[in-house]
Structures are given as C-alpha cells and as structure tokens.
Amino acid sequence: MLSFKLALRNLLGAGLRTWLNVVVLSFSFIIIIWTKGMLEGWDRQAKSDMIKWEIAGGQLWHINYDPYDPLSLDDSHGKTPPGLTFSSSQPAVPVLITQGTIYPEGRMLSVLVKGIPPDQKLLALPTDKLVNPDEEVPAIIGKTMAENAKLDTGDYVTLRWRDKNGTFDAKELKITAIFDTNVPTVDVGQIWIPIDDLQSMMLLPGEATLIVTPENTGPIETNDEWTFRDHKFLLADIESIIRAKGSVGMIVWLILLMMAMLAVFDTQVLSIFRRQKEIGTCVALGMTRGQVVKLFTMEGAMHSVLAAIVGAIYGIPLLLLQAKKGINIPLESSDFGLAMAEKLYPVYSAALIAVTVLIVMTVTTIVSYWPSRKIAKLNPTEALRGRIQ
Numbered sequence: 063m064l065s066f067k068l069a070l071r072n073l074l075g076a077g078l079r080t081w082l083n084v085v086v087l088s089f090s091f092i093i094i095i096w097t098k099g100m101l102e103g104w105d106r107q108a109k110s111d112m113i114k115w116e117i118a119g120g121q122l123w124h125i126n127y128d129p130y131d132p133l134s135l136d137d138s139h140g141k142t143p144p145g146l147t148f149s150s151s152q153p154a155v156p157v158l159i160t161q162g163t164i165y166p167e168g169r170m171l172s173v174l175v176k177g178i179p180p181d182q183k184l185l186a187l188p189t190d191k192l193v194n195p196d197e198e199v200p201a202i203i204g205k206t207m208a209e210n211a212k213l214d215t216g217d218y219v220t221l222r223w224r225d226k227n228g229t230f231d232a233k234e235l236k237i238t239a240i241f242d243t244n245v246p247t248v249d250v251g252q253i254w255i256p257i258d259d260l261q262s263m264m265l266l267p268g269e270a271t272l273i274v275t276p277e278n279t280g281p282i283e284t285n286d287e288w289t290f291r292d293h294k295f296l297l298a299d300i301e302s303i304i305r306a307k308g309s310v311g312m313i314v315w316l317i318l319l320m321m322a323m324l325a326v327f328d329t330q331v332l333s334i335f336r337r338q339k340e341i342g343t344c345v346a347l348g349m350t351r352g353q354v355v356k357l358f359t360m361e362g363a364m365h366s367v368l369a370a371i372v373g374a375i376y377g378i379p380l381l382l383l384q385a386k387k388g389i390n391i392p393l394e395s396s397d398f399g400l401a402m403a404e405k406l407y408p409v410y411s412a413a414l415i416a417v418t419v420l421i422v423m424t425v426t427t428i429v430s431y432w433p434s435r436k437i438a439k440l441n442p443t444e445a446l447r448g449r450i451q
C-alpha cells in the first residue's frame with residue numbers, strides 16, 4: 063500500500079508528462095476496442111443476413127454443383143433425394159439454377175436464372191410476388207441487379223436460355239418486384255422465377271440444383287448424388303475475410319501500442335536519471351533495491367490504469383453511441399462481394415474490453431520494469447551524489 067501511494071503521488075506530481083502518456087495510452091485502448099467491435103459487428107451482421115436470405119439451416123448441394131464454376135451448372139441438377147424429411151414444420155426449399163442471358167433495352171447481360179417455389183417461407187426473398195395469374199412468367203430481382211440492368215417493376219425483359227438438350231429458347235419475363243438486400247449472392251447478376259416454370263423451360267421436371275433446409279433440422283442423411291453443406295462451410299468466406307481484416311487491424315494496434323510504450327519507456331528512463339538522489343536516499347533509509355525497482359515499475363504500470371479511467375470517460379459514451387446509431391458505410395455491398403449492410407453496428411463484449419485492458423496493462427508493466435532494472439545495480443553512495451553508472 064505504501065508503494066502504491068508513493069507511486070501515485072510521484073505520477074501525479076510529474077504533471078503534463080504523465081497526462082500526455084495517459085492520453086496516448088487511452089487512444090490505444092479505444093482504437094483497439096473500436097476496431098475489434100467493428101469486425102465483430104460486421105461478422106455477426108453478415109452471417110445473420112446470409113442465413114436469413116440464402117442458407118437458412120444449411121444446403122444440400124448436387125454432387126456436381128460448384129458455385130465458382132458456371133460451366134458445372136449444365137450437370138448440376140437431380141431429383142430430390144427420396145425419403146428426405148425434416149423435423150421442422152417448415153418444408154425444405156428446392157432451387158434450380160441455370161445460366162441465361164437477358165436483353166434489357168437492346169443490351170446483352172449474362173445472368174444466373176434461379177427457380178424457387180413462390181410459396182416458400184424459409185428465406186426472406188419476396189417470392190410471393192412470383193404468383194402471377196397472367197400468362198407471363200413473373201420474375202423478381204435485387205436492387206443492384208435492377209440498377210445494372212436498368213429495369214423497374216412492371217418492365218418486360220427477354221430471357222434466353224439453353225435446356226438440358228442444348229437447345230436455345232427464349233421467353234419474356236415480367237419484373238413483378240425489386241427487393242433490397244445486403245447479400246450480393248442473391249442479388250448481383252441473378253433473376254428469380256417460379257421453379258415450376260424453370261423446370262418446364264429446362265425440361266427438368268422435379269429436379270433441383272440445391273435444397274435449402276430449415277434450421278435445427280438435425281443430421282441429414284444423403285445419398286451419393288447430394289452433399290450437405292452446413293453453416294461452417296457456407297460461411298467460411300466471411301470468416302476468412304474477417305480474419306484478414308483482423309490481421310490488418312493488428313498492424314494498426316501494434317503501431318499505436320508501440321508509440322504508447324515508447325512514451326512510457328522514455329518517461330521511465332528520464333525519471334530514473336533525474337531522481338538519482340531520491341533513489342539513493344530511499345536505499346540509504348532502508349528500502350531494498352527490489353522495493354525501489356517495484357516502486358518505479360508500479361509508477362510506469364499505473365499509466366495504464368489512469369489511461370483506462372480516462373479512456374472510459376470519453377470512450378464509453380462514444381462507443382455506446384456508435385453501437386446504437388451504427389456507422390454508415392459509403393460503399394455498396396456488391397463492391398466487396400459479400401454481405402455488408404449500408405450501416406454497421408459495432409459489438410463490444412465484456413470479454414473484448416477485459417482482454418484489451420489486460421494486454422495493455424501487461425505490456426505497460428513490462429516496459430516499465432525494463433529500465434527500472436538498472437536501479438538494482440546502483441551504488442547507494444554514488445546515487446546520493448547524483449551518479450548512477
């Protein structure tokens with residue numbers, strides 16, 4: 063307790079030098095917590111949107127289906143596995159995918175044509191708009207797709223496709239709805255129509271490319287023609303990008319932390335140099351060298367304690383405001399190729415704050431102890447004269 067009181071008195075007595083170090087350290091606290099909170103918020107939001115719009119509880123893929131190989135689509139279809147049942151009250155949603163070309167305003171645009179049941183309730187897609195009493199084939203598209211193709215609700219567009227026999231055919235589609243989503247994999251370059259119509263157009267009755275399953279369905283038995291893809295597999299791209307962004311953020315944290323630690327180190331070296339007589343007096347009055355080292359180490363470590371307090375004063379209101387109001391992202395989600403909302407909401411957990419504070423305090427203590435080791439080698443007589451070798 064005595065060492066603590068002496069360390070606090072000496073620290074506050076240093077005045078401006080102490081508070082400059084404290085402010086720099088507090089910036090490190092806030093920037094690390096803010097950056098990690100942004101990545102965590104993006105991660106949660108992107109996964110939530112993809113589950114809501116695209117993958118639900120998981121997907122059954124045809125064995126030949128490869129979303130990164132458009133040429134595989136011609137062979138990526140098959141009958142729904144016999145005896146496939148789910149414990150959920152929501153039925154699975156079959157999706158048939160093929161390549162096509164649309165001609166909006168005389169232009170040619172390659173698209174993925176996806177057939178889906180209009181009465182499905184599993185995904186957030188507004189498939190109820192695919193129910194059309196007229197003879198036209200209804201279609202829904204995303205906002206980004208509508209902007210790229212210059213299409214609006216009620217417009218007609220010609221679609222050309224190739225059936226399973228390789229024969230080209232064409233038909234007019236009517237855009238019945240335009241939906242707004244943060245998930246580009248259900249929007250960019252895609253057009254959705256009733257699965258019955260697409261199966262008829264492709265001459266593939268009762269077949270699908272993938273089957274979206276409800277959540278909490280438990281283990282799913284498949285055959286050699288179908289493979290189940292769970293959340294871990296389907297969300298792997300997002301997790302890898304989050305890890306990559308975290309590595310970039312780590313560089314920023316290290317730079318800030320090194321700046322703060324350098325300031326603390328310089329302060330400790332200067333303090334030891336200027337307080338030679340004080341050190342000699344303490345040893346002469348009976349303090350052991352270890353106790354003096356402990357005193358100076360505690361002084362340096364308390365910079366992080368004061369920094370945590372100062373950071374909490376201005377950081378908590380700022381971070382809470384951002385978590386509540388969100389942060390506007392000026393770029394379109396399609397520019398990233400993955401789910402990203404126009405506004406991100408950071409997530410700050412108690413574990414994140416505790417780990418950040420612990421890391422900064424530990425590093426500060428180590429940096430404070432390093433120059434303080436010199437005191438253990440001092441000669442009290444020389445110290446009283448103001449000389450430390």
